[in-house]
Amino acid sequence: MEALNDRDERWYSGLGIYLDIHLRVGGPANVAPNGVRVPGTYSREAPCQAFTQRSCLDAIIQSAQTAAPEAEPRLAGTGRPHEWRLPSRLAQPVSLQRWAAVGTGMISRSLVPDLMSCDGAEVVAVHSRDGEKASRFAEEFGISVATDDFARILLDDSIDAVYLATPIATHFEMTCDALRAGKHVLVEKPIATSATEAAELFDIAASERRFLMEAMWMKFNPAFRRLQEEIAEGTIGEPRNLRAGFSIPWPAEGGSRWQPPGGGALLDQGIYPVTLAHSIFGDPELIVARGSVRPDGVDLSEQVTLEFSDERFAHFTTGMVEFTDCSAAVAGRKGWITLPSPFWATTDLDIHAGSIGAIFGNPNRVAIQQEGNGYVPMLREVVDAINRGLLEHPRHPAADTLAVFRTIDAIFEQLRG
Structure with a gap:
């Protein structure tokens, strides 16, 4: 595994958000262990406003010899680590993100205009199972490509990220496909239907080095x-x-x-x-x-x-x-x-x-x-996180999503007997 290079470290030293993370990277044995504090400031005014009020960036970087995956503590039944961890290598940052909106329902109609208002992001394509709905949506919001073929979105290398707002039962499979096609993905909540499904999605995102987050906009409100x-x-x-x-x-x-x-x-x-x-x-x-x-x-x-x-x-x-x-x-x-x-x-x-x-x-x-319609704070931070090469957002990381799903699974178990 590769150690963080100077450019990677600059990404982190410039972050204006508090990252309580453990970063697994390979490196020489004499690199400082977990607990190193990386100083840094962040001067941009608009993004991550609440976070920039913090006095410093508190990023914990663990640089150690590669550890066997089986030695890590795992979440029972999910195969996920107990603590949220970024994979050893970061996603390549994207300066101008080209997004596709998948789904043309009520939530997409509210969220897409907010996404279009974010600096550094443009919505270039829209998908619906109904081609006529996709065309009407594209015309209304000034989107250049409308399609009823999801594969067209996945095969378009000019598309960097996908916002997925389709029926809940489709979230898992479509998110898998988008991640494996090399897209960053923001999935409307719930990201899946169980903790097992959600954990698999985050594992795929880590493997593909792509950003993945459930669109829990309440936490960014x-x-x-x-x-x-x-x-x-x-x-x-x-x-x-x-x-x-x-x-x-x-x-x-x-x-x-x-x-x-x-x-x-x-x-x-x-x-x-x-x-x-x-x-x-x-x-x-x-x-x-x-x-x-x-x-x-x-x-x-x-x-x-x-x-x-x-x-x-x-x-x-x-x-x-x-x-x-x-x-x-x-x-x-x-x-x-x-x-x-x-x-x-x-x-x-x-x-x-x-x-x-x-x-x-x-x-x-x-x-x-x-x-906007209330989604701007979340979308602004998602765009910023992708630009900085993050694979998860610290305000709503995989660990939080999985914890909520374990509770939901337990509730369903009692309700359904």
């Missing part, structure tokens, strides 16, 4: 970042409990959400409260799930409690046959913070802490201006 900052600053004290809901009575006249495999509430909607709970508390120690599941395995609704160490807990509801309150709240010993509905896309925070008036009367409202 400025309101979500502000929530994390307030918690870190002790505004509500140590977080002790969380509640969240995402339940909407969707029209029942068809669509992939009602069809197995991949249909149901948990994968499409419940992934948000599960991700929120993992972001605040980590991995649960106990999961209690109840819900309604059709004979074909499609889950219609669920109520889930996740229990963590020291008697902390998260409770959430999700479903597609009735409404629940689609806000979320995180509470501690000094107060609580509410994410108004829809919590996964909110631009506001209500802070019930600091005074009796704020707790029981008028909370402190934090309002944040939305960029």
